Amino acid sequence: MGLKDQVMVLRWIRDHIDKFGGDPNSVTLWGYSAGSLSVGLHMLSPMSKGLFHRAIMQSASPLGHFRYDNNQMELAEKQAKLLECPTAPVADMVKCLKEKPMMDYVKTSADMFESNWNPIYNWFPVVEADFGQERFLTEDPYKTMMSGNVSKVPLMIGLAEYELYFFAYHTLLNEEQRQHFIDEFDKYAPIYFMYERSGPISSNISQQLGAYYLQGNPIEFPKSVEKFAEVYSDSLICFANHRFLQMIAEHVPVYNYLFNYKGRFNYFKLDEALGAMHLDELLYFFNSPLLTPTFTAGDPENDTIERLTRLWYEFAKKGDPNNPSDDYLKNIQWPLHSSNNMEYLQIDEDVNVKMNGIFSDRMKFWETLFPLQEVVGKF
Structure with missing residues (x-):
């Protein structure tokens, strides 16, 4: 991911952006997928302190059940x-x-x-040993988060509703991979869903995943795709976002969202697509001539595009996505996430505030698999 290279870019911006009409004291980090994981790590790294003033994380996070070793x-x-x-x-x-x-x-x-x-x-990034060099990660990210030694900047963080549905679809479409999961779920689930590979704990996690998501049903294509997509998404993206959100919100203001919009130009074109997936928002943020037309005011996507770009613009500008004087945003009251209500903005053809957290039942299940107390108890 070139995390130290990214720090060098941020330092260059700090030192030179004023020559191009920019403000070195108003820098927003924005990342999607691996870029989002990078942004989350910058919030935890001593090398990045003071180099940015707002952060946007879309569809990935550095916490969850991932391990940070001292080397690879x-x-x-x-x-x-x-x-x-x-x-x-x-x-x-x-x-x-x-x-x-x-x-x-x-x-x-x-x-x-x-x-x-x-x-x-x-x-994956490592916790560097100290050889006298600048270290991007000096300790496990969980330890940094627990200490509150994070960049104190406003954060926008969110997910797509069906994040890795297309991964699940193509995994089960492939007869060889499908058979792997049918014959040896305990072997392949830890590889795909990234938890420890062997031993009684690994076996127990595999059994619980199968029971919770597949509910004892045989793995079939296409019948099993939706539930298989949930475990794929939750293991690699959703739980990590959930854990990061819950912990970082103790230290910084956070706006949380769920992107549901299924437009004509989402990446996954098959009829089986249930809704927005990983990367779909980007088609409505940026001009992609090979994938989408140049949208006009008469297109059905226009209102969604206007709302998305204006919400993100407002946040990048001032750390608050709300603007009641904007015609496209005047009916949107996006509240900060709170630990009591767990508010988030659901972005579809309409935009609505929801409570009780995104995928709350599924996230509670993951909390039982990887309890926070066990993680922080190591430090």
Whole structure:
């Protein structure tokens, strides 16, 4: 993810953006998917302190049940073997890896994953050991969050309703992958859904996931796709967003949203699409000539586009998405998230304030799988 490279960009903006008419004291970080995970980490990193003043996180977060190790030596060694480099001593391995052409890495990239490009977060940030260098992460993100040593900036955070439906669809469409889950759910679920691979705890999690989402029903295509999509989405995106939201809201003002809008130009075109999925909002934020027309006032998407872009603009400008003087926003009262009511804005053809949190029953289930007390009890 180039997190230190991103810090260098933020420092360049701080030092030079005024030469281009920008304000170094009014910088908004905005990220989607892996970019959103990056934004969340910037909120927790000492290297990023003071370099931005608002944050927008869409459809990914750095918390949840993910592990932050001190290194990923096993991945380096795996790559070395694939490229016929020595794995020891480390200096020789690094020297050899640096000399390999870029296309050698491309050609072996699929083999770096355990199963069909899974887990999707194969490379993950690490908590760096102190060798006298600037460290992006100096401790586990949970520990930083618990201490409150975060960037105190307003945050907008949210999800799409059917985040990884298309991942689930294509996984079960593939006969080989579908059979893997039918025959060895306990083996493949931890790989795809990113929890510990073996042992009684892993087996127990797998059994609970199968019972809760599939409810004892056989895995079939297309019958099982919707429920399989829920566990795919919850494991990789929704629970992490939920956990980050609950913890960061103790320290900063947060606006939470759920994007439901199913337009004519969402990415997943098949009739089986139930609603908005991962990346769909971006089609209504940015001009994408290969994917969408140039929308006009007469298009059915126009009101959604106007509301989205104006809400995000207002937040990027002043840390509050509301503007009662704007004709498109005057009927929208987007409240801050509170731990009591867990308010969020549901964005569909109409925009409504909802309470009690996004996917609250599913998130309560995940809280039982990965209780916060057990995580923070390690520190």
